[in-house]
Amino acid sequence: MPSRDTVSRTALDDVYESMLDNVKVQIKTDVAGHAAITFDIWSDKYRHLNYITLTLHYLTTDFELKSFTLCTKLIEGKKTGEKIQAILLDIKECFDLQEKVLHSVTDAGSNVKRAISLAALDSHLCLGHGLHNLIVKTVRYRLPELERAAEKEQIEFLHSLERVSEHLEMDENEPIIDDEGSEFNSVSGLQTSDEFCNMNHVPSIKTSSPTRWHSMLAMLESLAHFCNRNPVNRMLSQISQHDLKIYQQEWNLLEDLIRFLREFREVVEMLSTQKTASLNLALVFHLEIRDILNSLSDEETLIMLTLKNNMLAKLDKRFPITDKIVVAALLDPRFINLSQIDTYLEQKNTTRAAFLAEYIKIHISGESTTMATLAPAVITSFSNDSVLSKLSKKHSCSGTSSILTSTECNEADQECWMYLAAANACDVKDDDILNYWQNKKKTFPLLSELARIMLAIPATSTPSERVFSIAGLTVTVKRSRLSPVRVNKIIFINDNYTLCKKTQF
Incomplete structure (x- = not known):
């Protein structure tokens, strides 16, 4: 019967390596071109070592939301943007993400901004940090x-x-x-x-x-x-x-x-x-x-x-309205008619359909340019007692507004017009927007792909912050001398076990 020291030293490494390979396979299989990444920095309360935790988020082709903790690494000395960038590059190489478009969600710290700029990542402010401040x-x-x-x-x-x-x-x-x-x-x-x-x-x-x-x-x-x-x-x-x-x-x-x-x-x-x-x-x-x-x-x-x-x-x-936020709202039929969308798009001198179509052209390649003529339509009202439906009614424009202002469009434009004309909040069952787009993949192939990209981006970097709680249970007073390498392995196994277990790693 092996001692607990033997088990902890050998079994931990074996389980970690097995799970690491499994996570890499899932990411390689599932992530086509886009994914979201969050990271945050924390310190243990015994040795006051600085760690950075990175998490990856994406939607599979079946619109299953997956989140993996990629690593928890020690930052020695000052927490500079250059050091954070180096860790980002290491992780991209480790998980074969060099050719992927990563949408980062982080706080507004100067070192974090510096790292994102150096790594040339698409960035979005963590709304949780914004509300906290x-x-x-x-x-x-x-x-x-x-x-x-x-x-x-x-x-x-x-x-x-x-x-x-x-x-x-x-x-x-x-x-x-x-x-x-x-x-x-x-x-x-x-x-x-x-x-x-x-x-x-x-x-x-x-x-x-x-x-x-x-x-x-x-x-x-x-x-x-x-x-x-x-x-x-x-x-x-x-x-x-x-x-x-x-x-x-x-x-x-x-x-x-x-x-x-x-x-x-x-x-x-x-x-x-x-x-x-x-x-x-x-x-x-x-x-x-x-x-x-x-x-x-x-x-x-x-x-x-x-x-x-x-x-x-x-x-x-602290809580800015950005293109990503407006696009994500437009991809949810419950929020298409929010009054703030009109205000935002008026400032950009564009329409809902043109705004969505432009994002399709930016993030999705290969759409054709067939022409079509469409009839005007209006957004359909809905009845639901959920919190989100009540908020949607409260902040939506009064009355009905015409969706269509143009009669000729290419494939991306055509699909956007059709979606906006047919959008019905009642189709979002049980507030499950991911299931809605899973069912609309054949009807709106370009928009569903855009939804797969945008809806995978979390509004906050909370997934990285939640690791702090796990770390607090890992780096205890009795285990305050754990090496950073072992801390990383323990947290990695704890956070990713459920998803890896489904694939029988």
């Missing part, structure tokens, strides 16, 4: 601006929450007892919403992470729970931080902020999906976020109004 940098790092626009007592609670999270280390198994011996002292006259009084789930106090806006929301939600309010203030009194105590007006403002941030959670979760297409959802979510930031109520506080205005001013920078 939109929220976090406005809420946490723009406090001086808010202070000038809002009353001082309304602002100080944001400072307080940050300092509370730094000082508070409460053991939830040892509740704080007040002077009368009760665990929680009720506050007379406290007006707390029912959503913050769930006695079946009393969260422990969370702290925030500067790289995860979700953690800030989790921290605020844990602090705002009714059962935690008195213990928080008592703890602050015990450590002589009386000036940090949170009062009723501040609790009310905290509740407003939590409700506001919760509206972003569903958007981020749907954009960060790894199981289906997500870039086609970006435009409708951009419009919904803009609508959230423009919405006002009679009870809106000055600080919340200032917060929304600051975020609205940065929305187009």
